[in-house]
Amino acid sequence: MLTKEKTGGGEVRVVLARGSLASLKARFWIEMIAWTTAVACALALVIAALGAVAVAIAYEPESGQPRPPSTIRLKTYEGMITDTMCDAKHSAAIGKTAADCTLMCVRGGEQFVLVNGDTVYLLEGDPVVLKQAAGQRVRIGGTLRGERISVASVVTT
Numbered sequence: 662m663l664t665k666e667k668t669g670g671g672e673v674r675v676v677l678a679r680g681s682l683a684s685l686k687a688r689f690w691i692e693m694i695a696w697t698t699a700v701a702c703a704l705a706l707v708i709a710a711l712g713a714v715a716v717a718i719a720y721e722p723e724s725g726q727p728r729p730p731s732t733i734r735l736k737t738y739e740g741m742i743t744d745t746m747c748d749a750k751h752s753a754a755i756g757k758t759a760a761d762c763t764l765m766c767v768r769g770g771e772q773f774v775l776v777n778g779d780t781v782y783l784l785e786g787d788p789v790v791l792k793q794a795a796g797q798r799v800r801i802g803g804t805l806r807g808e809r810i811s812v813a814s815v816v817t818t
Contacts (some may be wrong), residue, residue: 725732738801740777742784742794749776760796767792775801775810786812
């Protein structure tokens, strides 16, 4: 609603009355723009956070899959594949071959090892390949970390 007011100098001034329809329309649009801007900024932050998480996950190595650093070369190790319980001394009392004894112990929770004389290395690699060579003399290609060999290849000798 428009009202006319006379000022002290004889001038007439037109004033938009408070709560008028025009001021309500203007206020509505200003509030809509403010809310839309706030929602757009919030969505942009959420999308940026999800993108950062996705990138972090993409560069994280899969658990259980050791990756040898590119500067470490594969080395060859020779010996007999057996298990952590028996090492190279399988029990003759059970009446099984070294391969059967190794497989039985591994099914019982033991780990595969490579035995060469007095040296014993824990083996990390494809269990199917290690089971096929259980109880046999082998040549293993892999990388050594401490007392563990990450197996890349197995060849029976």
